[in-house]
Amino acid sequence: MATSALELSDVDAYYGDSHVLQGVTLRLGQGRLLGLLGRNGAGKTTCMNVTVGLLPPRRGGVLVFGEEVARLRPEQIALRGVALVPQGRRVFRSLTVRENLMVAARRPVNGGAAAWTLDTVYAMFPRLEERKAQMAAYLSGGEQQMLAIGRALMSNPRVLLMDEPSEGLAPQIVADVMATIRKLKASGLSIVLVEQNPQLVFEIADDIVILNTGRVAVAAPAAEVAGGAVDLGQHLGVF
Numbered sequence: 001m002a003t004s005a006l007e008l009s010d011v012d013a014y015y016g017d018s019h020v021l022q023g024v025t026l027r028l029g030q031g032r033l034l035g036l037l038g039r040n041g042a043g044k045t046t047c048m049n050v051t052v053g054l055l056p057p058r059r060g061g062v063l064v065f066g067e068e069v070a071r072l073r074p075e076q077i078a079l080r081g082v083a084l085v086p087q088g089r090r091v092f093r094s095l096t097v098r099e100n101l102m103v104a105a106r107r108p109v110n111g112g113a114a115a116w117t118l119d120t121v122y123a124m125f126p127r128l129e130e131r132k133a134q135m136a137a138y139l140s141g142g143e144q145q146m147l148a149i150g151r152a153l154m155s156n157p158r159v160l161l162m163d164e165p166s167e168g169l170a171p172q173i174v175a176d177v178m179a180t181i182r183k184l185k186a187s188g189l190s191i192v193l194v195e196q197n198p199q200l201v202f203e204i205a206d207d208i209v210i211l212n213t214g215r216v217a218v219a220a221p222a223a224e225v226a227g228g229a230v231d232l233g234q235h236l237g238v239f
């Protein structure tokens, strides 16, 4: 089997005494898109925090392109090509759009030419170029989401983690965000997409993992899950 872009292997993670992830194993294939679903509090964001090194696991492994990173600091993991588009966007509100992008700029891990520069990010998000000199605080929610994605791309990642990028956005903007994610996938990037809305994920994912109270309840190809092979009501709530 080809090396995974990302693998969490039997991960246990805690917030204080609270045992939040319990033996979580998941695998993101190279160039694939993994949809990570689960109810509020199921542990999706915690998986992201473990992957980027914000919450070191107490047990288990985190492999990025085959390299164990579970004991590395967040900046060391970022240098290995992992970027997070965080829940709630978390743009730097008092910096301009351009400054938000530039703080994240980094060369690709393989040392080759950078696919993502200010120019290519602006080409993907013309709205950001129009507003490049504005403070991020004055952007709309959709524009802030584009900026959060653009900022992650500026680090020229190999693995892109997106934590609920559709949250709080109007349907047309959600459609734009999904179209962007589709393009990124087509460019060969390996992506984990955390979502509350399973329908959004089914349209775009190759594989699905559903978390239920900190454990993997389902791991299956997206077509199978979308096709009714899984009782979504049981794991995600009412449908």
Ligand SMILES: Nc1ncnc2c1ncn2[C@@H]1O[C@H](COP(=O)(O)OP(=O)(O)OP(=O)(O)O)[C@@H](O)[C@H]1O
Pocket: 015, 018, 020, 038, 039, 040, 041, 042, 043, 044, 045, 046, 047, 087, 196
């Ligand atoms: N900083 C924290 N300290 C203590 N407990 C936390 C912390 N962050 C999250 N938790 C708890 O850990 C569990 C998993 O939370 P997590 O944020 O990973 O869930 P989630 O699936 O991302 O949910 P949501 O869709 O609401 O973002 C929840 O019970 C939550 O209350």
